[in-house]
Amino acid sequence: MLVAAAVCPCPPLLVPEVAAGAAPELASLRDACADAIGVLAAARPDRLAVLGPTAGPGDGPGPDARGAVMYPQGARGSFRGFGVDAEVRLGHGAATGAAPELPPPLAVAAWLLERADWTAAPVTGLGVGEEWTGAECAAAGRELAGSADRVALLVMGDGSACRTLKAPGYLDERAADFDARAARALGAADTAALAALDRELARDLLVAGRAPWQVLAGAGEGAGLSGALLYDDAPYGVGYMVATWS
Template sequence: MLVAAAVCPCPPLLVPEVAAGAASELDGLRAACLDAVAVLAAARPDRLVVLGPAGLRGRGPHPQGATGSFRSLGVDLDVRLGQGDPAGEGELPQSLAVAAWLLERTGWAAAPVEGLGVGEELEAERCLAAGRELAGGTERVAFLVMGDGSACRTLKAPGYLDERAESFDAGAVRALGAADTAALAALDAELAYELKAAGRAPWQVLAGAGEGAGLHGQLLYEGAPYGVGYYVAGWS
């Protein structure tokens, strides 16, 4: 059963070495993410599942010890998902590499960790079913869910300005902050894809896992500093 969840965005700029001179611009977001991970540790889970959007090569499960890096961004920095020896042949997708960095930053040792890369176009029903399966049974499971809102909030945003973006993000923020699984499940997958909202599918996996769990949400951060929606929430 799901006992806690943390929702965080996954821009590589969260990692100070990647952000370089602009690192201080995201200090508030970075602190909120670390606070959200602390919510997970306080729940004393038996297992932590880390979810995030992934391309074709990064989809599917990633075991504890799976490695990732930020070398493709010109930064000589490697990360590992959880503790233990390196595992797996494939590299973590970028979203899970950011999650691994967050866990390393907090010294995560509360529970074993596993990762799951989720395709951005995965249908809502399949996302919900995956969440129900991951959180099924009596084991105490926590989720760290990585994903951004729309990337169309301003003229300089990666997806340019789309007038629908603000309304979409507002609905997602309300649902994440209230731990409203029904509202998350109802997010429009096609619209999310058009708005480049990479968090939609992982959020809907969380919605499936959280059905009937009785968790309460708290919004810890909301902003769109680069025209992309970044949100942090804790469910406990």
């Protein structure tokens, strides 16, 4: 059963070494993420599953019928692709077997957990495909929620990347409304509103979080959790939201 969730954005700029001189600009976002992780720890889960978007089906081994990619506890990631020789590990201990390298969104999650000195529960990762339908996301969420008595989720994903002229996707007038609806749903733990987010519109607006959020919606069905929105801004023309469900 889902007992808690934290929703965080996944820009590598969250890592101060990657942000370099711009690191102070996201200090309040890092603080909000730390508070969200604290809510997860306070829930005393039996298992923490970290969800994040993946670039494609080749990002790791063991995809299921939906193309989900699993990452075991101890899987490693790095920020070398962003010019920083820094490594992270998903949870404590070494991974068993030949674990894949974490994609950037899950590497950011691993960094957040390391920063919080996470020891509350075992951690595994799940790469969620952008092409997943809402129904596929919901099914994956229900499976996660049923995987232990007390399940917590750390859900990584950005909002639209089209909020300003200088945004990665340039300005799209639909972006602010999409992000506002997503933020309201995340802050209210409104599973129906999250499930209703349009996949094609999300793709047009370069929304990385749509599929992970809809997995969360499936996991939260019937759980009776309440939500809180801790952060909602677009400092680089990309929607960043932090929310907790408990």
